[in-house]
Amino acid sequence: MQKSLLENINSPEALRLLSQKDLPKLAQELRKFIINIVATKEGHLGASLGVVELTIALHYVFNTPEDQLIWDVGHQAYGHKILTGRKDIFHTNRQLGGISGFPNRAESTYDTFGVGHASTSISAALGMAIASRLKGDLEKQHIAVIGDASIAGGMAFEGLNHAGVSKANLLVILNDNAIGIDPSVGALKMYLTNVKKGTQKQDNIFEALNFDYSGPINGHDMDAVISELERLKTVQGPKFLHIITTKGKGLKQAEKDQVKYHAPGKFDAKTGDLAAKSTEIQAPKYQDVFGHTIVELAKNNKKIVGITPAMPTGSSLKYMMESMPDRAFDVGIAEQHAVTLAAGMATQGIIPFCNIYSTFLQRAYDQIIHDVALQNLPVIFCLDRAGLVGEDGATHHGVYDLSYLRCIPNLIIFAPRNEIELRNIMYTAQLGLDHPIAIRYPRGRGKTIDWKQPLSKINIGEGVQLKQGENCAILSIGNMAYNVSEAIENLNISHYDMRFVKPLDETLLHHICKNYSTIVTVEDNSINGGFGSAVLEFMALHNYKNNMKILGIPDAFIEHGKVTELQESIGLDFGSLKRFIESLIVF
Numbered sequence: 366m367q368k369s370l371l372e373n374i375n376s377p378e379a380l381r382l383l384s385q386k387d388l389p390k391l392a393q394e395l396r397k398f399i400i401n402i403v404a405t406k407e408g409h410l411g412a413s414l415g416v417v418e419l420t421i422a423l424h425y426v427f428n429t430p431e432d433q434l435i436w437d438v439g440h441q442a443y444g445h446k447i448l449t450g451r452k453d454i455f456h457t458n459r460q461l462g463g464i465s466g467f468p469n470r471a472e473s474t475y476d477t478f479g480v481g482h483a484s485t486s487i488s489a490a491l492g493m494a495i496a497s498r499l500k501g502d503l504e505k506q507h508i509a510v511i512g513d514a515s516i517a518g519g520m521a522f523e524g525l526n527h528a529g530v531s532k533a534n535l536l537v538i539l540n541d542n543a544i545g546i547d548p549s550v551g552a553l554k555m556y557l558t559n560v561k562k563g564t565q566k567q568d569n570i571f572e573a574l575n576f577d578y579s580g581p582i583n584g585h586d587m588d589a590v591i592s593e594l595e596r597l598k599t600v601q602g603p604k605f606l607h608i609i610t611t612k613g614k615g616l617k618q619a620e621k622d623q624v625k626y627h628a629p630g631k632f633d634a635k636t637g638d639l640a641a642k643s644t645e646i647q648a649p650k651y652q653d654v655f656g657h658t659i660v661e662l663a664k665n666n667k668k669i670v671g672i673t674p675a676m677p678t679g680s681s682l683k684y685m686m687e688s689m690p691d692r693a694f695d696v697g698i699a700e701q702h703a704v705t706l707a708a709g710m711a712t713q714g715i716i717p718f719c720n721i722y723s724t725f726l727q728r729a730y731d732q733i734i735h736d737v738a739l740q741n742l743p744v745i746f747c748l749d750r751a752g753l754v755g756e757d758g759a760t761h762h763g764v765y766d767l768s769y770l771r772c773i774p775n776l777i778i779f780a781p782r783n784e785i786e787l788r789n790i791m792y793t794a795q796l797g798l799d800h801p802i803a804i805r806y807p808r809g810r811g812k813t814i815d816w817k818q819p820l821s822k823i824n825i826g827e828g829v830q831l832k833q834g835e836n837c838a839i840l841s842i843g844n845m846a847y848n849v850s851e852a853i854e855n856l857n858i859s860h861y862d863m864r865f866v867k868p869l870d871e872t873l874l875h876h877i878c879k880n881y882s883t884i885v886t887v888e889d890n891s892i893n894g895g896f897g898s899a900v901l902e903f904m905a906l907h908n909y910k911n912n913m914k915i916l917g918i919p920d921a922f923i924e925h926g927k928v929t930e931l932q933e934s935i936g937l938d939f940g941s942l943k944r945f946i947e948s949l950i951v952f
């Protein structure tokens with residue numbers, strides 16, 4: 366039996382002691398290691414498999430961690446983590462208390478920049494490179510590795526634009542596999558395809574931006590990649606290396622179905638086959654309720670269009686893209702553009718459903734205020750993955766939207782407690798509202814098997830009572846209603862689903878404040894400035910002096926883990942809620 370190379374590699378120093386001819390074998394072992402662990406522990410797969418040779422070559426050629434290596438998004442950095450001292454704990458990836466699924470400065474000196482959101486690497490690497498120059502260090506290398514979908518993001522272009530006129534010692538490596546999570550889109554993708562085919566007629570964009578451009582080269586040819594990196598190491602100023610790779614390289618199914626194997630869930634490490642799906646009838650994912658309902662509504666309302674920035678599969682807008690390709694738009698990783706595009710459409714009487722993950726909408730904050738709300742354009746925002754998302758962790762939890770949206774005039778904010786409410790608010794919004802609306806709903810499955818009920822209109826600003834009791838009133842928002850319902854099942858407590866964070870149901874709130882001495886709000890948003898804060902402001906304005914408690918995401922970044930574990934860790938699971946509520950009540 367041949368000796369394992371990976372077994373003895375616990376740092377890039379050890380890697381650099383290997384002979385270059387052994388590196389392809391190491392690549393094979395690294396792929397196998399990643400596949401074996403992701404098969405059972407889950408996580409992102411295809412992206413890391415695609416950059417195995419590049420990862421080895423980078424740590425082999427450059428003097429990491431002294432040289433600064435920045436991975437864009439970071440979902441492709443599993444090989445990097447394994448080679449930089451985290452092999453033995455890699456099985457804890459994305460689990461509570463385990464290592465993060467993304468590079469994280471707190472975790473390792475090799476993780477030079479925290480990532481998770483796309484298109485940041487060029488700016489960050491340029492910042493580091495300029496800092497090095499200012500400190501008189503002209504030897505240090507700064508390398509940004511960015512994918513073909515992420516380089517189309519506005520921030521990446523801003524970084525390239527600046528870098529091209531700097532003298533910074535920056536190397537941008539474009540890892541071009543022609544796909545993001547879903548196939549890459551847009552004119553830049555067409556340009557890159559033409560470069561690969563050798564049919565590009567115009568000037569090279571990157572050369573035109575003043576970069577020393579090389580490529581495209583085969584990113585799986587270890588010797589070719591190493592030799593080009595060695596050459597680039599000696600070139601000063603901004604450099605651009607274009608490599609071509611295959612997402613999912615080394616696992617047949619992952620190469621074939623690159624969308625599914627971006628993050629495939631559990632699979633058989635030997636065969637690559639996905640784990641069998643449960644045959645039990647399950648409640649739908651919220652994303653699918655959105656995806657099917659928009660198609661249903663759009664069939665009857667020709668003004669409806671759908672917009673997603675690079676998440677057709679994740680948002681399930683793919684159903685509309687398949688059935689109505691002219692009216693559903695994947696605009697690439699371009700949240701800012703998606704919002705203003707929707708605003709432009711709304712000025713012309715179109716009804717845009719702009720679907721963006723809560724965490725990624727943070728990118729488009731000014732556009733929501735300046736382009737949508739200030740002009741009171743009736744854009745319908747569907748904010749998926751609101752609340753705690755689980756294993757993606759701090760970079761991806763959608764726990765700020767209620768706070769950052771609530772202060773914006775004109776905007777209606779609604780959180781459905783279940784699938785039926787999501788359908789009904791989508792129906793209500795497309796009937797025509799005088800304002801923009803943000804509808805925020807969680808990742809994963811709901812609980813309503815029989816969710817496809819006839820559509821009915823929701824009165825804007827109206828909350829509902831779910832349970833009558835005495836002693837205390839619990840006010841929840843969104844699907845936190847489930848945890849609350851379970852927590853108070855055997856308690857004599859009232860429960861209200863307020864539904865709208867804005868406008869608040871003031872009639873209902875006056876009633877609640879007059880009838881209950883203790884009020885508790887429950888939300889899966891930050892306690893700073895969210896739903897509870899809105900209720901508290903109402904109470905202060907009207908001089909109510911009730912005993913008031915706000916439960917939600919504390920003022921801290923929440924790590925990764927299962928949603929139930931994370932809820933437990935911050936007292937939002939039903940057991941903790943029950944204990945908390947019981948402690949408030951004097952029996």
Ligand SMILES: Cc1ncc(C[n+]2csc(CCOP(=O)(O)OP(=O)(O)O)c2C)c(N)n1
Pocket residue numbers: 412438440441481482483484511512513514515516540542544545546612674675676698700725728
């Ligand atoms: C701002 C932002 N929008 C969307 C996403 C979701 N997302 C994560 S990876 C990804 C695709 C990245 O594609 P690419 O850059 O080509 O890298 P690859 O997966 O092909 O290695 C997307 C859209 C994100 N992380 N950040």
Ligand SMILES: CC(=O)[C@@H](O)[C@H](O)COP(=O)(O)O
Pocket residue numbers: 409438440481546628679750754757808
């Ligand atoms: C890396 C990244 O940003 C995406 O791949 C994200 O992990 C997708 O999240 P969902 O699994 O919730 O679609």
Ligand SMILES: [Mg+2]
Pocket residue numbers: 512513514540541542543544545
């Ligand atoms: Mg790609």
